[in-house]
Amino acid sequence: MNAFSLESEVRSYSRNWPVVFDRARGSRMTARDGRAYLDFFAGASALNYGHNHPVLKRALLDYLERDGVTHSLDMLTAAKEEFLDEFGARVLAPRRLDYKVQFPGPTGTNSVEAALKLARKVTGRQTVVAFTGGFHGMSLGSLAVTGNAAKRGGAGVPLGHTWRLPYDGFADGGFSGLRLLDAMLDDSSSGLDLPAAVIVETVQGEGGVKPAGHAWLADLAELCERRGILLIVDDIQMGCGRTGPFFSFEAAGVTPDIVCLSKSLSGYGLPMALTLFRAELDVWQPGEHNGTFRGNNPAFVTATAALREFWADSALEKQTEVRGALFEDRLGELAGRYAARVSARRGRGLVWGLVFREAALARRVADEAFARGLLVETSGSDDEVVKLLPPLTATDEELAEGLDILDQAVAAGVDG
Ligand code: PLP
Numbered sequence: 144m145n146a147f148s149l150e151s152e153v154r155s156y157s158r159n160w161p162v163v164f165d166r167a168r169g170s171r172m173t174a175r176d177g178r179a180y181l182d183f184f185a186g187a188s189a190l191n192y193g194h195n196h197p198v199l200k201r202a203l204l205d206y207l208e209r210d211g212v213t214h215s216l217d218m219l220t221a222a223k224e225e226f227l228d229e230f231g232a233r234v235l236a237p238r239r240l241d242y243k244v245q246f247p248g249p250t251g252t253n254s255v256e257a258a259l260k261l262a263r264k265v266t267g268r269q270t271v272v273a274f275t276g277g278f279h280g281m282s283l284g285s286l287a288v289t290g291n292a293a294k295r296g297g298a299g300v301p302l303g304h305t306w307r308l309p310y311d312g313f314a315d316g317g318f319s320g321l322r323l324l325d326a327m328l329d330d331s332s333s334g335l336d337l338p339a340a341v342i343v344e345t346v347q348g349e350g351g352v353k354p355a356g357h358a359w360l361a362d363l364a365e366l367c368e369r370r371g372i373l374l375i376v377d378d379i380q381m382g383c384g385r386t387g388p389f390f391s392f393e394a395a396g397v398t399p400d401i402v403c404l405s406k407s408l409s410g411y412g413l414p415m416a417l418t419l420f421r422a423e424l425d426v427w428q429p430g431e432h433n434g435t436f437r438g439n440n441p442a443f444v445t446a447t448a449a450l451r452e453f454w455a456d457s458a459l460e461k462q463t464e465v466r467g468a469l470f471e472d473r474l475g476e477l478a479g480r481y482a483a484r485v486s487a488r489r490g491r492g493l494v495w496g497l498v499f500r501e502a503a504l505a506r507r508v509a510d511e512a513f514a515r516g517l518l519v520e521t522s523g524s525d526d527e528v529v530k531l532l533p534p535l536t537a538t539d540e541e542l543a544e545g546l547d548i549l550d551q552a553v554a555a556g557v558d559g
Contacts, residue, residue: 252280352496
């Protein structure tokens with residue numbers, strides 16, 4: 144019997160990449176048959192520093208070998224202390240961010256649930272404004288602020304207390320969601336009461352690699368501050384350097400009230416999430432929001448090692464920005480060559496999307512890439528976008544190799 148047939152129909156990535164992966168190092172995953180694949184998926188941005196980075200692995204092995212605590216709910220551990228020290232010193236202090244740190248549970252959606260719950264508790268209000276195309280996770284609170292109809296449909300119950308607005312550029316920029324929100328809040332008969340919070344991604348990842356303009360984000364932050372609405376930035380996919388700086392909102396010069404962080408935080412693919420918020424928002428009662436797996440100490444160890452290795456200076460940030468310009472050029476040239484089939488390329492730092500006029504072609508291109516040894520996924524409302532998320536630590540040669548394979552895959556997909 145094929146062991147994998149035991150797995151539920153809910154499985155997804157394994158359908159597009161039907162090989163058994165066994166080992167992984169840096170930018171490559173190797174299947175059991177020995178074939179290596181260049182990984183421009185990077186665990187959906189959970190592996191910004193590549194697979195099994197040797198410095199992180201050493202820290203983890205040393206910790207395990209000395210019988211460091213593996214599981215600790217939210218007890219005090221040496222591994223947590225080191226992580227908090229390092230996170231405060233290397234991430235928060237240099238950016239003058241006066242955030243408290245909550246360990247909400249191991250995954251991204253845990254961070255979003257904590258953020259939504261806290262915003263409602265602090266303000267005593269219920270509605271959260273979310274944007275078209277937004278993705279925030281699969282638990283009920285996160286689904287309620289997620290745009291995608293199929294994902295919301297899985298909830299099986301009404302998802303309420305959410306007000307949806309057009310994201311920057313929605314419907315070719317024909318509508319201003321921010322002006323609409325402002326006008327509706329001015330009118331006591333608009334039907335919209337003052338929301339508790341707005342939740343936003345600076346670049347929508349699952350929504351099809353859609354970057355919001357820096358000016359739009361700054362306007363949103365200004366509106367929130369002026370109205371007393373809490374601004375939640377979901378930096379789960381775009382944080383930890385994916386767009387260049389550690390936090391993706393830095394480039395827009397905004398300071399969110401609440402930040403959701405996960406994916407590449409542990410740097411090693413180990414589950415870990417944080418919810419950060421301004422100190423005066425810390426109105427939680429002890430134990431009011433808890434969970435068994437908030438103390439994943441091996442993840443704290445690799446997260447600490449990652450902060451020391453990659454965020455002691457601005458070298459990685461600068462390198463990612465330079466590489467972003469290279470991707471913009473190469474993909475711009477590719478999109479221009481196939482203008483009849485490709486409508487745009489979008490991105491920032493090392494997250495890029497090639498937008499196809501037909502969703503079926505995006506799928507064919509991703510399949511052709513896989514056949515040539517490159518892992519890329521699709522995203523967007525109809526999966527019309529081929530999404531590139533190479534490890535930030537990929538070499539220049541690996542980045543060029545991936546872009547060359549993509550070029551060939553587009554040619555083959557267009558022919559096919
Ligand atoms: N928020 C964003 C922006 C995401 O991209 C994701 C996952 O892709 C999530 C939340 C949910 O994270 P998780 O799958 O770890 O629950």
